[in-house]
Amino acid sequence: MQRPVALDVRGLTKRFDRPAVEALDLIVYGGEFYALVGPNGAGKTTTLRMVTGLLRPDSGTITIDGIDALADPIAAKQVTAWLSDEPMIYDKLTPYEYLEFVAGLWRIAPDVAEPRARELIDWLGLTPHAHERCEGFSRGMRQKVALAGALVHDPRLIILDEPLTGLDAGSARTVKNVLSERVRAGGTVIMTTHILEVAERMADRIGIIAGGRLIAEGTLDELHHKTGKTGSSLEETFLTLVEAPVAAE
Amino acid sequence: MSQPATLTWLAEHELRLGWRDWLSMMTAGRRSRVRTVAIALVVFAVFMHLVAWSMIGGYASTPVDPGKSVLVAVTGTLLLSFSLLLSQAMESVTRAFYARADLDLILTSPVPQRKVFAVRIARIAASVSAVALFLASPFINMLAALGGARWLAAYGVVAAMGMVAAALAVALTVALFRSIGPKRTRLIAQIVAAVIGAAFVIGLQIAAILSYGTLSRFAPLQSEWLVSHAPGPHSAIWLPARAALGDAGALLIVVAASFAVIALSIALFSRRFGEHVIAASGVSQGAVRQRAADGFRRSSAAHALRRKEWTLLLRDPWLVSQSLMQILYLLPPAVLLWRSFHEGAGGFVLLVPVLVMAAGQLGGGLAWLSISGEDAPDLIASAPISPRRVIWAKIEAVMETIAMVFAPFVVALAFASSWAALVAGLGVLIAAAASTLVQLRFRTQAKRSQFRRRQVSSRIATFAEAFSSIAWAAAAALAAIGTWLALAPALIALGILFGVRIVSPRQA
Numbered sequence: 001m002q003r004p005v006a007l008d009v010r011g012l013t014k015r016f017d018r019p020a021v022e023a024l025d026l027i028v029y030g031g032e033f034y035a036l037v038g039p040n041g042a043g044k045t046t047t048l049r050m051v052t053g054l055l056r057p058d059s060g061t062i063t064i065d066g067i068d069a070l071a072d073p074i075a076a077k078q079v080t081a082w083l084s085d086e087p088m089i090y091d092k093l094t095p096y097e098y099l100e101f102v103a104g105l106w107r108i109a110p111d112v113a114e115p116r117a118r119e120l121i122d123w124l125g126l127t128p129h130a131h132e133r134c135e136g137f138s139r140g141m142r143q144k145v146a147l148a149g150a151l152v153h154d155p156r157l158i159i160l161d162e163p164l165t166g167l168d169a170g171s172a173r174t175v176k177n178v179l180s181e182r183v184r185a186g187g188t189v190i191m192t193t194h195i196l197e198v199a200e201r202m203a204d205r206i207g208i209i210a211g212g213r214l215i216a217e218g219t220l221d222e223l224h225h226k227t228g229k230t231g232s233s234l235e236e237t238f239l240t241l242v243e244a245p246v247a248a249e
Numbered sequence: 250m251s252q253p254a255t256l257t258w259l260a261e262h263e264l265r266l267g268w269r270d271w272l273s274m275m276t277a278g279r280r281s282r283v284r285t286v287a288i289a290l291v292v293f294a295v296f297m298h299l300v301a302w303s304m305i306g307g308y309a310s311t312p313v314d315p316g317k318s319v320l321v322a323v324t325g326t327l328l329l330s331f332s333l334l335l336s337q338a339m340e341s342v343t344r345a346f347y348a349r350a351d352l353d354l355i356l357t358s359p360v361p362q363r364k365v366f367a368v369r370i371a372r373i374a375a376s377v378s379a380v381a382l383f384l385a386s387p388f389i390n391m392l393a394a395l396g397g398a399r400w401l402a403a404y405g406v407v408a409a410m411g412m413v414a415a416a417l418a419v420a421l422t423v424a425l426f427r428s429i430g431p432k433r434t435r436l437i438a439q440i441v442a443a444v445i446g447a448a449f450v451i452g453l454q455i456a457a458i459l460s461y462g463t464l465s466r467f468a469p470l471q472s473e474w475l476v477s478h479a480p481g482p483h484s485a486i487w488l489p490a491r492a493a494l495g496d497a498g499a500l501l502i503v504v505a506a507s508f509a510v511i512a513l514s515i516a517l518f519s520r521r522f523g524e525h526v527i528a529a530s531g532v533s534q535g536a537v538r539q540r541a542a543d544g545f546r547r548s549s550a551a552h553a554l555r556r557k558e559w560t561l562l563l564r565d566p567w568l569v570s571q572s573l574m575q576i577l578y579l580l581p582p583a584v585l586l587w588r589s590f591h592e593g594a595g596g597f598v599l600l601v602p603v604l605v606m607a608a609g610q611l612g613g614g615l616a617w618l619s620i621s622g623e624d625a626p627d628l629i630a631s632a633p634i635s636p637r638r639v640i641w642a643k644i645e646a647v648m649e650t651i652a653m654v655f656a657p658f659v660v661a662l663a664f665a666s667s668w669a670a671l672v673a674g675l676g677v678l679i680a681a682a683a684s685t686l687v688q689l690r691f692r693t694q695a696k697r698s699q700f701r702r703r704q705v706s707s708r709i710a711t712f713a714e715a716f717s718s719i720a721w722a723a724a725a726a727l728a729a730i731g732t733w734l735a736l737a738p739a740l741i742a743l744g745i746l747f748g749v750r751i752v753s754p755r756q757a
Binding site: 129 | 540553628
């Protein structure tokens with residue numbers, strides 16, 4: 001049976017002063033946890049910002065859940081959530097109010113959004129702080145509020161850029177559990193990370209990006225197979241794959 | 250090169266940081282703009298010299314030893330300027346207390362804190378004086394060119410005022426720290442700074458309205474009552490005024506006294522300054538609980554955006570205090586309105602341009618907060634709502650706030666003159682919309698906490714917003730008295746907006 005495609009990216013290109021992403025092709029299937037890894041400046045964030053409509057590509061196509069995201073960005077955004085590495089929330093709103101605002105932006109009916117918001121607040125351990133302004137929150141708590149905001153409209157595709165950066169062990173574990181739960185419930189998660197152990201443990205497939213190009217992708221075994229280092233860690237495989245194009249240049 | 254960790258070495262470091270900070274503010278961090286900024290500064294200086302010539306050229310022949318009425322007027326003008334300097338100095342001191350920047354490095358270094366903060370206080374005094382000298386220079390230069398070199402003594406008076414303002418600001422802020430603690434001092438000091446900056450000007454205007462029925466702040470300074478009740482011409486109170494007029498002896502005393510005051514301030518407060526900076530760095534936000542809502546409200550995306558803007562504004566006393574200056578200027582028109590009703594005077598016509606000008610300025614500030622000061626730009630950009638609808642919702646939030654603030658004035662005005670009220674109402678909306686348009690054209694991505702720096706992020710936007718408000722105010726004033734000449738400033742205002750459209754950066 002053919003798997004549904006959640007994200008289909010073809011020939012995606014973006015240049016700033018120099019090429020950031022070059023003719024990138026990427027397919028992520030529905031219900032899949034896809035990790036995008038790569039060295040600093042490889043083009044991971046630029047790619048995902050183009051997918052979420054935060055950046056206009058120079059060329060290429062982006063299809064989310066069958067919707068042409070460049071032709072109909074509103075429809076594509078309706079089924080997508082974006083969480084950046086720096087949790088952007090409003091200091092003067094409470095988590096509850098923040099989720100109400102996000103539900104309003106995504107036009108989710110209050111009788112659907114509110115129970116979901118309460119459930120998320122509870123799930124993420126934010127209940128004691130639900131009606132406190134976010135201004136005094138730690139980074140971990142802010143990230144949890146932002147994550148709740150990303151989930152309150154029940155997106156089919158969640159895209160996260162380094163969601164575990166700066167989190168303590170407890171908060172990181174909560175975020176990982178929430179993401180795993182989403183995938184089990186049929187959602188699709190795409191995540192960039194520098195923590196290769198997380199990608200190794202959580203992702204169904206891993207894409208390695210370097211110099212704006214997807215240089216390898218597949219399951220962990222497939223990646224090991226490509227480098228001929230069966231049984232080695234993802235770190236070793238990653239370094240082998242990333243250093244190869246650099247050496248070639 | 251001086252020895253490390255000495256006062257001169259620290260002063261050199263502060264000077265370098267101050268210079269780079271200023272350069273970065275002027276050029277918005279782009280080195281390629283240095284030449285453009287230099288040319289703009291020269292043009293601005295020439296323009297300001299012409300303005301100064303037209304404003305005070307007639308006073309250049311004032312004698313060194315004038316009568317009491319001149320001394321009263323000059324002293325009043327110096328006090329007006331001093332209140333603004335004190336306001337600016339308090340802002341700088343508060344910033345020095347709370348900005349983290351390099352404090353962790355400094356406080357963990359083996360350099361004595363007292364030495365570091367002595368240099369910091371001196372830097373505040375120097376920067377306040379430098380700004381004051383820069384702004385006063387066209388006026389002093391024109392007076393010197395027309396009335397002789399003696400007027401250059403005014404430079405010494407302005408620098409002395411800057412030093413005394415810095416010393417007083419340090420003392421006031423330290424006193425606030427000791428009396429209400431570091432947590433509340435930040436907000437209160439900024440509100441006090443805003444009020445000090447506006448209070449003296451507004452107080453004089455209110456006095457002028459109550460006594461003479463005019464908005465001119467200089468009317469009380471020229472009143473016979475004040476002159477007759479002022480101390481004799483040889484009183485020490487007139488020393489700054491005499492110094493500004495070119496009396497060398499008075500200048501020597503004023504400058505020496507200001508050095509003594511700043512030296513005393515450094516000696517008394519540099520140690521405490523360090524202690525308070527450490528206390529401020531340990532201030533936590535603390536939890537502010539809001540009343541639990543009754544449930545999510547049904548709303549469109551645009552309404553959610555508008556409600557968010559209002560909530561954020563209402564919950565941020567710092568932003569409210571920053572807007573306070575603009576709102577405070579509405580007090581004199583309110584008094585004039587009240588007086589006009591009681592005495593049946595036609596002074597309400599004067600209200601129209603004041604209201605329009607205030608609306609333009611307030612509208613610009615609110616528009617910056619709403620359009621550029623978005624703390625979660627990624628959230629908004631990734632939401633299923635078109636950028637055009639987002640912008641419209643934010644513009645609606647600004648215009649509705651303006652309407653709420655100014656409606657009581659316009660309604661009150663309608664009881665006196667329905668035509669003036671109609672003109673004022675339209676003028677308020679147009680001026681606010683024009684300022685919003687300027688902010689829209691020059692929109693950037695910034696944090697709301699950077700509100701105070703909005704005016705340096707784009708000089709063109711700041712000037713365009715100010716000149717647009719002035720032009721609309723002039724148009725409204727002429728329309729209120731029923732002359733077709735109102736079309737001339739209105740056309741100028743439209744020209745400014747057209748110019749903004751041409752020179753503004755292309756938005757992605």
